[in-house]
Amino acid sequence: MTQVNRIKGGLIDRAQTLNFQFNGTQMQGHAGDTLASALMANGQTLVGRSFKYHRPRGIFTAGSEEPNALVQLRSGAHQEPNTRATVAELFDGLTATSQNHRGSLKHDLMAVTDLMSPFLSAGFYYKTFMWPKAFWEKLYEPAIRMSAGLGRLSMLEDPDTYDKGYLHCDLLVIGAGPAGIMAALAAGRSGARVIIADEDFTPGGRLNAETLELDGMAGQAWAAQAMAELASMSNVRIMSRTTVYGAYDHGTYGALERCTDHLASADGKPRQILWRIYSKRAVLTAGATERPIAFGNNDRPGIMLAGAVRTYVNRYGVTPGQRVAVFTNNDDGYRTAADLVAKGVTVTAIIDTRNQAAAMDIPGVRHMRGLGVMDTKGRHQLKSITLTDGQMIDCDALAVSGGWNPNVHLTCHQRGRPTWNDDLHAFVPGPNLPAGMSVAGAANGALTLAAAMTEGRDAALAQLSDLGLNTSAIDLPRAEDEARDGVAVWHIPQSKKRAWLDLQNDVTVKDIKQSHREGFRSVEHMKRYTTLGMATDQGKTANIPALAIMAECTGKTIPETGTTIFRPPYTPVPIGALGGRARGHEFRPTRLTPSHEWATKNGATFVEVGNWMRAQWFARPGEKGWRDSVDREVLATRGSVGICDVTTLGKIDVQGRDAAAFLNKVYANGFAKLAVGRVRYGIMLREDGICYDDGTTARMGENHFVMTTTTANAVLVFRRMEFARQCLFPDMDVHLISTTDAWAQFAVAGPNARKLLEKVVDADSQDMSNEGFPFMACGEVTVCGGTPARLFRISFSGELAYEIAVPARYGNSMMGVLMEAGREFNATPYGTEALGVMRIEKGHAAGNELDGRITAHNLGMGRMVSQAKDCIGNTLSKRPDMNREDAVKLVGFRPVDPSIPLIAGAHLLNKGDEANMANDQGWLSSVAYSPSLKHSIALGFIKSGDTRMGEIVRAVSPVHDKEMEVEIVSAHFIDPEGSRLRV
């Protein structure tokens, strides 16, 4: 195709010709074009089909507010649907396809939908597809989704990468139009740290799109010069191709920078960056959006906003047609006609709704006053328009100007409401702006050039003064205020044909009236019933005219009718950008145990525990499944010796003169009298008396304790203790620091544990005999010839067991050393599954039991809550209902038929009782197959469990549709006397 609509001038680089494809057709454009301007240059007026009625659609705007010209950009896995051609920068090799049609774009088979439009008005699917109910999911919804909708996803993984980042500034300037540039110049020259962001790839806003002059220079030249000055300032950061999409708390803004969307390939760099900008102050200079006037068949390709036509003519050197008409209710529309004529394009008429003299004398252009456009013709491109007096005018493009709406969106992101301005017939920013934000220029209703620049400068300097920063006086360039008078004309009531308000969601004037008739009087209800403003353009061109129609229906004013709430994002943000780097393996950080490398080499299967990767079991050749491995690990440990990396348990170093007294406060049981060199098990209560963590604490010195917590609660316990230290007991001399990662800690358990460790612990550092280092002893030792280590004689498995800790750098090596030392005992590494089985066999509570509802009384540890001292949770743990005799108690359960596996989570019922909540007796919290006992066992809670030993009850799992008889037994399935621990 040739560039039939390319005209002289513009900011494009004609020396650089770029080849691109649209629907398989080769076309050419130039550097500086958008896809929309290049399509227009090539005479491609028809670019897509509408959402609901499959109406032919063209290009409507020249910016991010575009509701019509949505395309699928790129191909394969890079394909992105619903891309606005008006902001897609042209690059060599670009491919785009139109969307939402079956068959070719020109001959869409689904266009038949348009003929059925009388039956498809607002809410039709709510009413039509009610019966039969079962048809909705299987038939109606898929059919509707197939016929309506936007572009298609590639269904392939997004091959692009994304990043995010954090920026800080004194002043954030949002929008680099005349007001924004002036604000940035004022602040930049004053020395403030400034960020100026603009969604366009060429900053300048309407200075690039108009023929306005500043200081006698072309507006775009002045803008380029000003941006060059800003670029030379080290205190100013210019962010083009960056949309500030949301205003958040405390001066924080979200911004999306499109880094490589304008390039053929991202070349391994992030495609987009999601920035969080921390600003001390912000000036919103986001400009204004032109609004259309609704009239019959106002959606045909070739009908555009008048300001957009100026942009195409002046910035891109392209005309939307060869015979253009202008329809306006204000003075601004005349400038479109003037700019077209200046470029040699024929303007067939200016139709002004006002019955008054022409706002501008444009030789050779027919001025038709007091009229409106009532209807249009031309299926794939506009051919003619019919006026309210019946005249028909031939034209292939129509520029429509209904006045301008300030872009107040970001002022509303924290529920601020805009206020109505009768002079502008538009909403302007209200009084409740986000903290630190001020608004200037067209966004503030200063729609003319000189006024916008004055506001931009003054707003920036006022913000700096407010911050107490220096301000430098800055002269304004000479500029004029354009004529902009207009009247409020929202639609042409004489039109009998469908008149579109929301072009993207196919909502018409008739739909708004119908929703009102059907009782949807609130703006919010109207929006949801008609879907007006709910498409990806968020109704930027549709909302205000729709409100006006709504106001007409209700007989209220527009401000009385109200607005819907603007929420972030201002323009669409890809999910990929929100996800950023956090995908795949890097979705979140991974914590590795010190022996991770050893475990990997030795066949470990890993399980995620929080962020930790823990060895779950170590499979050996010939084992048919995880149970084989786990059973072997348990039996080998109980039979000889097993080794498990338990580094993940939280470790907190507690020091200070009041450390012991402090532990007395945070533990329910007493620690003050714990002897140096001894370890004690403790439970911690929340303020409400619920038990939330347990563990052991070792007294390494008079004022030095080492606490262990559960893996899951390591951070929570530290945080609560830090709160207690700083806020509850600030007079105590106590200091906390996490040492979880500092020490690699290994459980060495089983009857040969001592013999193994005697080979590792330096004999001169510790007497390892039972008398020299008894159960619950602890001490500083050395291993392997002098490496400092800590040794604790504690047992989670119920066997003779130790935990030995070495500085983490030696962890991987230590695992190998322990295995080497244990070779003669057939030492076995075991993972978290075997660890879990052994603790259930021993009757130790863990996370399954401490589920946020359980008290010490429930655990059978009520007497551990010392009455001789106070502790966090003590008072509320005494509430009578928490100490009922019939409270659930932790006990063990075994199946009456040993061949039946128990089910964790099964509820307990007395024999003969119906399975309902009223008869609920308790539940099974932890279940395991015990290789020692050769049947399934469980820990669980049952009412008065401690007095019901030997009773048979039912374990019922409605989820599995199973039930079984279980016997209540002691929770200590293995060595209930604890004799193995003490040998």
Added chain:
Amino acid sequence: MSDLTLTSAPPLAGFDRRFGDTVLKAPKDLAIVSIALPLGDEAKAENAIKAAFGIALPAIGTSGETKDKSSAIMRLANDQAFVLFPCPTPDAERQVAAKLNGAAYTTDQTDAWCALELSGPLARPALERICMVDLHPDAFTVNAIARTVMEHMGAIIARTGEDTYLLLSASSSAKSFAHAVELSLKNVS
């Protein structure tokens, strides 16, 4: 005496990446010992610190280097500081404790942290991607330190030179942390 021997293998040992003139590497044998100031005896502790290291305890949020540049002290909180110095053996805490002679509480933190030194013209642009602290040279001056979070990982950042930063994060997630910093460098290089 056991004939078994242990080998030291810190998680980022030998880590060294270059992006043009910007270098990201793990300092060798960097020991970290925390110092806690006893409540009510802070002055005594501060005197002991000055006597031990020859410099006063820095203000909160800053670090100070000993005159011979052999050690640095980071003041993290009212009652907490870290001493950093090269020490290949696992006895750093004992060395510091001996110098302070009971005037403050000490805990070995060497193995709790991984450290990365990021130096060069890309340092600040790379950190912009993961560090929410304002690192503008005027806002985060040489010797400034801050506790923060990078990519969900707790971290300490210290500006040790004009374009040089020392980053500390948990040693268990060292590989994720190094990946985060390295990816930032790749993205800005």
